[in-house]
Amino acid sequence: MAARHDSKTRLLDAALKVVRTRGYNATRVEDICAEAGVTKGSFFHHFKSKDDLALAAVAHWIEMTGGFFAEAPYHAPADPLDRLLAYVDFRKSIIEGDIAEFTCLVGTMTQEIHESHPALRDACAASIFGHAATLEPDIEAAMRQRGIAPDWTPASLARHSQAVLQGAFILAKATGDRTVARESVDHLKRYIELLFASPFARKDRP
Amino acid sequence: MAARHDSKTRLLDAALKVVRTRGYNATRVEDICAEAGVTKGSFFHHFKSKDDLALAAVAHWIEMTGGFFAEAPYHAPADPLDRLLAYVDFRKSIIEGDIAEFTCLVGTMTQEIHESHPALRDACAASIFGHAATLEPDIEAAMRQRGIAPDWTPASLARHSQAVLQGAFILAKATGDRTVARESVDHLKRYIELLFASPFARKDRP
DNA sequence: CGATGCATACCGACTGGTCGGTCTGGCGTC
DNA sequence: GACGCCAGACCGACCAGTCGGTATGCATCG
Numbered sequence: 101m102a103a104r105h106d107s108k109t110r111l112l113d114a115a116l117k118v119v120r121t122r123g124y125n126a127t128r129v130e131d132i133c134a135e136a137g138v139t140k141g142s143f144f145h146h147f148k149s150k151d152d153l154a155l156a157a158v159a160h161w162i163e164m165t166g167g168f169f170a171e172a173p174y175h176a177p178a179d180p181l182d183r184l185l186a187y188v189d190f191r192k193s194i195i196e197g198d199i200a201e202f203t204c205l206v207g208t209m210t211q212e213i214h215e216s217h218p219a220l221r222d223a224c225a226a227s228i229f230g231h232a233a234t235l236e237p238d239i240e241a242a243m244r245q246r247g248i249a250p251d252w253t254p255a256s257l258a259r260h261s262q263a264v265l266q267g268a269f270i271l272a273k274a275t276g277d278r279t280v281a282r283e284s285v286d287h288l289k290r291y292i293e294l295l296f297a298s299p300f301a302r303k304d305r306p
Numbered sequence: 307m308a309a310r311h312d313s314k315t316r317l318l319d320a321a322l323k324v325v326r327t328r329g330y331n332a333t334r335v336e337d338i339c340a341e342a343g344v345t346k347g348s349f350f351h352h353f354k355s356k357d358d359l360a361l362a363a364v365a366h367w368i369e370m371t372g373g374f375f376a377e378a379p380y381h382a383p384a385d386p387l388d389r390l391l392a393y394v395d396f397r398k399s400i401i402e403g404d405i406a407e408f409t410c411l412v413g414t415m416t417q418e419i420h421e422s423h424p425a426l427r428d429a430c431a432a433s434i435f436g437h438a439a440t441l442e443p444d445i446e447a448a449m450r451q452r453g454i455a456p457d458w459t460p461a462s463l464a465r466h467s468q469a470v471l472q473g474a475f476i477l478a479k480a481t482g483d484r485t486v487a488r489e490s491v492d493h494l495k496r497y498i499e500l501l502f503a504s505p506f507a508r509k510d511r512p
Numbered sequence: 513c514g515a516t517g518c519a520t521a522c523c524g525a526c527t528g529g530t531c532g533g534t535c536t537g538g539c540g541t542c
Numbered sequence: 543g544a545c546g547c548c549a550g551a552c553c554g555a556c557c558a559g560t561c562g563g564t565a566t567g568c569a570t571c572g
Binding site: 121122123125126199206207208210211212213214215216221224225228229252256257259260262263264265266267268270271273274275276280281283284286287290291294295 | 327328329331332405412413414416417418419420421422427430431434435458462463465466468469470471472473474476477479480481482486487489490492493496497500501
Binding site: 345348 | 520521522523524
C-alpha cells in the first residue's frame with residue numbers, strides 16, 4: 101500500500117475530501133497530509149504553497165467530474181429532453197451518503213475565496229460553467245425538437261440548474277439532511293418538464 | 307461622532323459587512339474592530355469570543371432581515387399568488403450593488419462552519435428556514451385559491467426558492483457578476499408561474 | 513451640593529499557540 | 543553518485559484572547 105510516486109495524486113484526492121468537509125480556510129496543510137498519509141515535506145515538494153495545491157485540486161476536480169459525468173448513464177436516451185431529465189435524476193441519485201461525498205468542491209471554495217483569490221475563483225467558475233455548458237446541446241436540441249421558442253436561453257437554463265444544485269447543497273449543510281436537497285432537485289425537474297410541456301411556451305399553439 | 311455605548315451594535319454591523327465579503331474564517335477579529343472603529347479591548351468586552359460574536363451576528367441578522375422583509379412592499383397585492391411573485395421580483399430587485407450587499411450572511415457562513423460549529427449552523431438554519439416559512443401562507447393560499455392539489459408542499463416550494471437564491475449568490479460570486487443571479491431568479495419566477503398556470507396541475511382539469 | 517464608591521465601557525500592549533512554509537538530511541532508484 | 547522523492551524538526555508571522563489600566567456615568571451619603 102501507499103506506494104511511493106503516487107503521493108501527489110493522494111494529496112489531491114485528500115484535498116478534495118478534506119476541503120469538501122471543512123472548507124478551504126479551515127483546512128490545514130497538515131490535515132491534508134494526514135488524510136493522504138504523507139508528510140509536509142512531501143506536500144511542499146509537490147506544491148509551492150497551499151494556494152498552489154488549491155489550484156491543482158480544482159484542476160483535478162474538473163478532470164474527475166468531467167470523466168464522471170461523461171461516463172454517467174444519463175446520456176443513453178435517444179430523446180434530448182429525456183437526456184436532460186435523466187441528468188437531473190442522476191444528480192438527485194448521487195445525493196447520497198456523507199455530505200462531503202455529494203457536495204461540490206468548487207461551490208464551497210468559491211464562497212470563501214472569491215474576494216481574495218481571483219485566479220482560484222476563476223478556476224472554480226470554469227468548473228461550474230464548464231459543466232453547465234455540457235447541458236446546452238441537449239437543451240437546445242430539445243427546444244428545437246419540441247418547437248419551443250421561449251424567452252430564456254439554453255445557457256441560462258443550464259446555469260440555473262447549477263444554481264439549484266449549489267443552493268440545495270447549502271440547505272443540506274444547514275440541516276445536515278440530504279432530503280431537503282433532493283426536494284429542490286425535484287422542483288428543478290418539475291420546472292424543466294413544465295417548460296417543455298406547457299402549451300403556453302409552444303410555437304405551434306393557437 | 308462614534309458615541310460611546312453603541313460599540314456593540316457597531317461591531318455587529320461591521321461583522322455582517324466583513325463576514326459577507328471575506329467569509330467567516332478569513333475574517334480576523336481586528337478586521338471587524340477596524341470596520342467598527344473600535345479596539346480589540348472593546349470587542350472582548352462585549353463578546354466572549356469570535357464564535358460568540360458570530361452567534362450574536364446571526365441573531366442580529368435574523369432581526370434585521372425580519373424587519374426588512376416584513377416592511378417590504380411585496381405584501382401589498384391582494385392576490386396571494388401575486389404576493390408570492392412580487393416577493394420573487396423583490397428578491398431580484400435587491401440584487402444590486404456590491405456582492406456583499408445582496409449576498410446572504412448565513413448561507414455564506416453555513417458552508418464554512420456546518421461541520422465544526424453545530425450551534426452556529428443551527429442558528430444559520432433557523433435564519434434560512436425561518437425566512438422560508440414566511441412564504442408558506444401565501445403559497446398555501448394561492449394553492450387553495452387556484453384549486454391546485456399538486457405533489458409538492460408549500461414548505462418545499464418555499465425552501466426551494468431559498469435554494470435558488472443561495473445558488474444564485476454562489477454563481478454571482480464565481481463570476482463577480484450580478485447578472486447570472488438575476489437570471490436564476492427569473493427562472494424561479496417562471497417556475498412558480500408555470501406551477502400555478504399549468505392545466506396539468508389543476509384539480510379541475512378534464 | 514460635593515465627595516466617595518462602584519459599575520460599566522473601553523483601550524492597546526502583550527502572550528501563547530497555531531500553522532504555512534523552509535531546510536537539512538536520508539533513502540531508493542536509474 | 544546523482545537525482546527525484548520524502549521525512550520531520552524547525553522558524554517566524556500571524557492572530558485569538560488576556561490583562562492591567564483609564565475614562566465615564568450614576569448612585570448614595572454626609
